[in-house]
Amino acid sequence: MARTRKLFPPELLEELRVMPVVAALDALGLYWKHDPDFVPVKDKSTVRLNVSLGGGGVELLATGPKWYDTRAEKGGGGAVDLAMHLLRLDFVTAVKRFQSN
Structure with missing residues (x-):
């Protein structure tokens, strides 16, 4: 079957693809400065964050949705x-992490 x-x-x-790094960090609940x-x-x-x-x-260096560690x-x-x-998430788990917010 x-x-x-x-x-x-x-x-x-598409929303996640263009989301700015700062917004993504906030959505993930991570502390950043x-x-x-x-x-x-x-x-x-x-x-620099x-x-x-x-x-x-x-x-991280961040420019819009692009980042560099x-x-x-x-x-x-x-x-x-x-x-x-x-x-250290796989693709599906990462997307689901944003979906739950």
Whole structure:
């Protein structure tokens, strides 16, 4: 017997794809702090954020929905990518984490 796959609504996936990093961090319930001393080099809208994670911290450079983890030297775009990276979630679990908010 074939198992039917449930698909996420395209509108939800698009919303998560363009969600700014700060909004994604808030939706995930993560504590973050803006670095007021950071001066962006290329894009003037880039900010540096320090995110607390389980006794440790992550330093992110964020421009809209795009992010770069300076310590892990990994980057991506969109809320789902960010949740997958920070919380070590698979795609389905990451999307469901935002759906429950």
